[in-house]
Amino acid sequence: MQLYTPIRTPTWVSRRRLLEEKLSDLHKCTNLNQIKQIHAQILKANLHQDLFVAPKLIAAFSLCRQMVLAVNAFDQVQEANAHLYNTLIRAHVQNSQPLQAFATFFEMQSNGVYPDNFTYPFLLKACSGQSCLRMVQMIHAHIKKFGFCSDIFVPNSLIDSYSKCGSFGVKAARKLFKEMGERDVVSWNSMIGGLAKAGELGEARRLFDEMPEKDMVSWNTILDGYAKAGEMNHAFELFEGMPERNVVSWSTMVSGYCKAGDMDMARMLFDKMPVKNLVSWTIMISGYAQKGLMNEAVSLYDKMEEAVLKPDDGVLISILAACAESGLLGLGQKVHDSIRRTGFKGSTQVSNALVDMYAKCGSLDEAYSVFNGMTKRDVVSWNAMLQGLAMHGHGEKALQLFSRMKVEGFEPDRVTLIGILCACTHAGLVEEGVQYFYSMERNYGIVPEIEHYGCMIDLLGRGGRLKEAFRLVNSMPMEPNVIIWGTLLGACRMHNDVDLARQVVDHLVILEPSDPGNFSMLSNIYAAAGDWDSVSNVRLRMRSTGIQKPSGASSIEVHDEVHEFTVFDKSHPKSDKIYQMIDRLVQDLKQVGYVPKAYQ
């Protein structure tokens, strides 16, 4: 490193050399106090403008999630070069600030600094998770203009980013892949992963078989493709035939069996795997939790703690998310306890997951107490709390929280507005909801998307304003999807609007011709209106098209035995007692004013 010109004073030289040693590893340093000390020495030595030192400082701050300090360090440099800009872009990406990453890129251009071959892979990373095909296309255009495709990192990143942008993106990725003069194993792996993710497993397999040299990533990618598609027989076959397996291969299999609901097989592999890490434990524990298997999940969580593994953010978030999904308040509280016990300095993300878990499990008090105790909140925190209140019918409280959010200077995002509309729906505040919807673009700069229209259809529909809801569906700037029509159909059922229901089903049948749910919903609506002729017509139509509706079933696990129930089912040995209990529950419900649909 050429940091200085030779200096005569021996003490000075040694001090310089000492600093130089510290600087060489600065970008890997994770101790904030140490970094601050080194920063002070840098300033003293007047090295803060040095184009070799400043990037290391920025990287160090980024690693400690100190983006304010990182940006400060950047601003201290008068003449930033591409390397320095790249470092800041990467820092923003690593700290999940994709918008700031783009802003830095634009600033770089307006300051006349040309991007280099390192800039684009970082920038493309900022696109992932945003599902922004347009952004990837824009970056692609830049790359074409400046011509950095000779560095294989650039087209490889492009293939990866494109293939995360839906079916259209995968097409673009394939085109690029085909046109690449030189491909390495990463190009192949990225392409295979993209195809698998887009559901084109056959094509992914074809490339996998065709590729000249496979590494562990290739095998694990195709394995995961099968696992995610629920094709565990294919996955197992490949797994057996692998030249070698690592912890990722085993974990992928465990995850696949969990998702397929084969918990015995998942556990067998989990117990058999030669090396387990935090991710393996997470997969198995949250697998149990997602299936609602409280005892298994809890005892495995205990075992993980016994193995003295220190849970990271990912472990906690995954397990809490699984608890939220299946209402395992007990496990959620246990996780919360262990966070408090171990003095783990919960990140904002973990607290968000806690708020969401408590809210979804119906414990709004605990959700509130976590939320209020947070020292640093982000928009997700507010959204989770707001959604929790809305979900449980506390529409007014949700709207109050929304005001507080704005007072505290947080910008509502698209998810916030979904929460607001949802709150209005659940509180019966139809007029307020309409107001929010029509002013969201003006007030918050958020253009309504299909999800917002979905909320509106629900709001109007539940509120009995079916004609308005239908008009809105027909005037939407995008094509209504299954969810939109389905929401409207639900509203038709609620308000017994047979005529509209018939029209809605006509649309639904085009969108998903083989789905039996639409017909059975229509049949229910006719039945509710007492139009039995139409009911049998629908049945006939279903039979003639060969569509069958499997009857809905509920199941409950008691003492390791699963009991399944379908409507009017009398096959259970204790069915007399069960129906007696249902009658008693209905009596109790009627006393508090509820009228069950089936008993009307």
Place this chain on the structure above:
DNA sequence: ATAGGGTTAG
């Protein structure tokens, strides 16, 4: 730059 788990969304 590529592989396994990950908070808010009708």
